[in-house]
Amino acid sequence: MNWITNYVRPRINSIFSRRETPENLWQKCDDCGTMLFHRELSENLNVCTNCGHHMGITPRERFLALFDGGVFSQVTVPEPVSDPLSFRDQKKYPDRMKAAQKMTGEPEAMLVATGEIGRTPIVAAAQDFSFMGGSMGMYVGNAIIAAAEEAVRLKRPLILFSAAGGARMQEGILSLMQMPRTTVAVQMLKEADLPYIVVLTHPTTGGVTASYAMLGDVQIAEPNALICFAGPRVIEQTIREKLPEGFQRAEYLLDHGMLDRVTPRTELRDELITITRMLLGMPPAVKGDLPKPDMAEPAPAEPETPAKE
C-alpha cells in the first residue's frame, strides 16, 4: 500500500469509468440492452420490462416475492464435511468457497424455506446460480434431502427452483453421488403422495438435470431457460455441426415433450398456487385483495392439514 494505490489509482479509475448515472441504480438488460431502473426491475422479478428477458434472481429475492407477504422461515441444512478431497485447481476449494460466500452473502448454493403461497403451506428450495454456478455438491444434496424430509414431516408439497451448471467438480465423486441421494429425496415425497413441482430456471444443466430436476410430478420452466444434460458447446464439438435455433431452450424442450409448461416468472406464483391447491384437493384460492371488514363474507374454510388424508 502506498500513495499510488491509495490515491492515484482511484482517481485514474474515476476519470476513465465516469458513468452518467450512479452505479447500481440502473441495470442493462442482458438481451435487449435497455437500461432498466433497479426498483422497477426488481418489482418485475428481474424480468426485463421491455423485452421480457428473464435475468438471474437469487433464492432470497425469489422467496420474498413468492411467499405471502414475503414471510418464510428457513429450514436448517445439515453441514457436510467441508472440502472432503482437499481439492485444489488453480485455487484452493475453500478459497473459492469463501469468495462465493462473500459475493453472495449466502453460506451455499441452495436455500430451503417453509411458508405459505396464496395461503397454501409449502416447502420451497431454490438453487443459487450466483454461488459457484449453483453447483450441486454435498450441501445442495443435503438441502434437497432436508427439504423433502421437512415436506414429508409437515405433509406439504415441495416446490424446487433449479439453476445450476451441474455437479461441483471440487467435490469429485461425492458431488456425483448427489444424483442418487437427491433421487432418494424425490422418492420420499412420492411415497408420501406429496406433490413435487420443479421449476427449471436458466440455466439447469448436467447432473442436476439428470437427477432431481427432471423427476417432478409437474415440470415447469421459465421462458428461454437453457435446460440440458450436455451443453451446446460440447455437442457442437462432438457432432461438428451447427445446432438449430433455440436448441435446448425451454420452449424447445416443451415441443419435444420434456416439460409440462413454460411460464413467465411474473405469472409463476399464481400458477404454482393453482396447481398445488388442485393436487392437494384444496378449494381454489381466493384471489385479489381481501374485501373490507364490514362487507366481508366468510372466506371458504381451509382444512387444517392441507395434505391428503
Add this chain to the structure above:
Amino acid sequence: MTQYLDFEKPLAEIEGKAEELRALARQNAEMDVEAEATALDAKADKMLRDLYKDLTPWRKCQVARHPERPHCQDYIAALFSEYTPLAGDRNFADDHAVMGGLARFNDRPVMVIGHEKGNDTKSRIERNFGMARPEGYRKAVRLMEMASRFGLPVITLVDTPGAYPGKGAEERGQSEAIARATETCLQIGVPLVSVIIGEGGSGGAVAFATANRVAMLEHSVYSVISPEGCASILWKDAEKMREAAEALRLTAQDLKQLGVIDRIIKEPLGGAHRGKSATIDSVGQAIDAMLTELDGKDRAALISDRRRKFLNMGNKGLAA
C-alpha cells in the same frame, strides 16, 4: 503383442529387444540368445512391476481406457451361461452402447446389463464407444423392472466415458432417461450389484451403479467428469488432465476410502489387459461374494439398504 501406453514406452523397448533377439535366433540356429533374452525378460518384468506398483491417477485413466481391456461382452461370455440378449426401449430404438439380457450366473437366473465399447473400428462405431443415448438407459430401466418383477438379481457392468452428448440424445431427453434409470436402481426389490470394469463416466455410470454393492477393478476409474473436461473448465487447459486426475480422486483406492465403493478387485500385474481371464475370474468371484452378502434380504430390506447407503454417503472425507 499388446498395445503399449505412453508411460510404458521403456518397457516396450525392452520387450521389443527380447522379441527381436528371439526372432534372430529362430533364423540362425547357431545363435544362442536365450541367456540374454531371459535377462531382458527379467528386466522387463521388474520394470512392469515398478510401473504398476504405484500408478498415478492419470495413468490409471489410461489403463482403464486401454482398448484391449476386457469389455462387458467378454465378461458376459465367460461368466454367464444361457445369455439371452433383450433389446430395445419399446419407444424409439435399441441402443447398442448398452447390452443386457437374461442369463445364468452360477446357474442362478439373473439380469445382466452393461456398457459395451466395442473392440475394433466397426464395432466401436456401432457401440458408439460405450456412450449411451436415452434409449440405452430406457432399455436398462425396462430390464431392471422386469428383473424386479420376477425376483432376478441385477448385475451391472459399468464401462462408459459418459452419456452421449448429441443432438438427438438431448431432444429425446438424455437427462430424464438418466434420472429415471437412477430412480429405478433405487426402486427395484431385488439385489443390485455393480462392477466398474473400466471407465465410470459421470451420470452415465451412476445410472447403472446406484447399487447395493459396488466393486471396482483396481485400475478402473469413476468420476464426476473426465480429467480432460475438468482441466478445460477449471484450469482452462485440457492438457492439464494429469493435475485434474490427481485432484478428482477418481481411483478405486480413493473411492474405497471415501466409502463410495465397497470393494476393490485386484488386477493382474500390468493391468487387466495383460491377463484377461484372470481378471474375469476375479470379477466373477467378486460378483458371487456380493450376491452372497445380499442373500436372504427381502425386497423392503434391499430397497432400504440401498437408500441408506446413499443417504449416508459423504459423511467422511479423505484423511489429509
